[in-house]
Amino acid sequence: MRNLSKPLKIVVIVLRSLMGLIFIASSVVVLFGLVEPPEDMPERVKTFQAGMEATGYMLYLIKIVELLCGILLVSGLYVALSAVIIFPITLNIFLYHVFVLPDGLPVAIFLLAVNLILAYVHRESYRPLFQRS
DSSP: OTTSOHHHHHHHHHHHHHHHHHHHHHHHHHHTTOSOOOTTOOHHHHHHHHHHHHHSSHHHHHHHHHHHHHHHHHHTSSHHHHHHHHHHHHHHHHHHHHHTOGGGHHHHHHHHHHHHHHHHHTHHHHGGGGSOO
16 A cells, blocks of 8 residues: 555545445444344345354354454554455355345445455555465
């Protein structure tokens, strides 16, 4: 991120903060049961939700990871690490909205795009991962 101009740095900060806030909000809503799921959910959504709940832990694990990464993204700490950790979740959110519930696709596209932008901006941080030891 050091090589970016000041306006681009501001754009990246705003984008990562928005992404972080989305993850914080969505995880808090689920973890604290602040909103009940609607009754008229499509059958595919109900099946997916039932599978997540049947594990007994997966939904909570994902939401805790979202919360922690969201906090790190908003605070600007360990952004490169957060982008890597949250990527599988972001990709799954995108694919969920492509195949199961297209209503949320714009937000899913935004999250995936920002995640990819963050990975690109912090690409130098990942270089050691791809070097032979």
